[in-house]
Amino acid sequence: MTDRGGQLYITTPTVESDVLSRPRGFRVFLKLENLQPPGSFKIRGISHLCQKAVKEKGCTHLYCASGGNAGLATAYVAQRLNLKCTVVLPESTPPFVADKLKEMGATVLIHGKVWDEANEHAQKLAQNPDAQFVPPFDHPVIWEGHGSMIKEAAEQMPSRPDVIVTCVGGGGLLNGVVIGMKSVGWQDVPIIAMETVGADCFNKSVVAGQIITLPGITSVAVCLGAKAVNEHTFRLYRDKTANIISVAVPDKEAVKACLRFADDHRFIVEPACGATLSCIYSDVIPQLQSEGRLGKVNSALVIVCGGAGVSLDLLYKWKKQFDL
Numbered sequence: 001m002t003d004r005g006g007q008l009y010i011t012t013p014t015v016e017s018d019v020l021s022r023p024r025g026f027r028v029f030l031k032l033e034n035l036q037p038p039g040s041f042k043i044r045g046i047s048h049l050c051q052k053a054v055k056e057k058g059c060t061h062l063y064c065a066s067g068g069n070a071g072l073a074t075a076y077v078a079q080r081l082n083l084k085c086t087v088v089l090p091e092s093t094p095p096f097v098a099d100k101l102k103e104m105g106a107t108v109l110i111h112g113k114v115w116d117e118a119n120e121h122a123q124k125l126a127q128n129p130d131a132q133f134v135p136p137f138d139h140p141v142i143w144e145g146h147g148s149m150i151k152e153a154a155e156q157m158p159s160r161p162d163v164i165v166t167c168v169g170g171g172g173l174l175n176g177v178v179i180g181m182k183s184v185g186w187q188d189v190p191i192i193a194m195e196t197v198g199a200d201c202f203n204k205s206v207v208a209g210q211i212i213t214l215p216g217i218t219s220v221a222v223c224l225g226a227k228a229v230n231e232h233t234f235r236l237y238r239d240k241t242a243n244i245i246s247v248a249v250p251d252k253e254a255v256k257a258c259l260r261f262a263d264d265h266r267f268i269v270e271p272a273c274g275a276t277l278s279c280i281y282s283d284v285i286p287q288l289q290s291e292g293r294l295g296k297v298n299s300a301l302v303i304v305c306g307g308a309g310v311s312l313d314l315l316y317k318w319k320k321q322f323d324l
């Protein structure tokens, strides 16, 4: 394994996509977080939190309750830093998720019927001085770690973008993007925050003017499936600390974007990332401009957040499901 001076995430490329730029009349830059070793941007914030815990309190054991990209990132960090890792999953988790985590050296405990019960159990187990609980998104140190992607992009792009496109699950990614933007002086660049209908807790909150808790998640973009966005994200929007434009698209658009991106760039990504890409493929930008909600765009920075929860079989299944 290459030594990155203790850094557990990689500096990902920001590439200008000719195939996406040409038909749209503006330059599209892709921040390729799908290339991170555990498959998504999550490693940035989670490694930051865990390395800080090791340094400051000699932590030796990581606990988390995610069968998704946060769990994979936590297991990866534990493996690289020689720490113990326990992932608590609810009974409903498919066995292949547990197998993948075990392969990475994590101990998997099955507890509770739903995620909230598993999460509570992981928090309880982590109540000892040498343990660190790793939440999937709700921690300022995680946000700070995610911010590094924007600092990199600022060095990699020829000039600042006119808009940044990303997606929202629990809001950790968006919070990190905003922190990174502030650190490079991009705080007034508008951000388009994409979600899918059925995992649209932020969009629903924006419309209602207060945090809304979804009764359940019905979207195939499961890793956008937080029932409520974290308060900090909502406040960033409400207090206009950042210029955030919230957009929710149907699952079909997110899956269509995954399929087109596979053809255009030969990468397969989760529908969460498809939601972000659908902003470009479904012409959300000209639509927002025609509504007067977005100004002139000469270049867009798109956060390709990635995700390991995708395969050719799943893409085929969704293609059929949505009649694409």
Ligand SMILES: Cc1ncc(COP(=O)(O)O)c(C=O)c1O
Residues within 6 Å of the ligand: 040, 042, 068, 069, 070, 136, 137, 167, 168, 169, 170, 171, 172, 173, 174, 223, 224, 226, 270, 272, 273, 305, 306, 307, 308
């Ligand atoms: C691939 C991917 N993209 C986006 C998100 C959303 O991130 P957040 O929950 O920090 O908003 C997640 C969350 O798990 C993810 O795994």
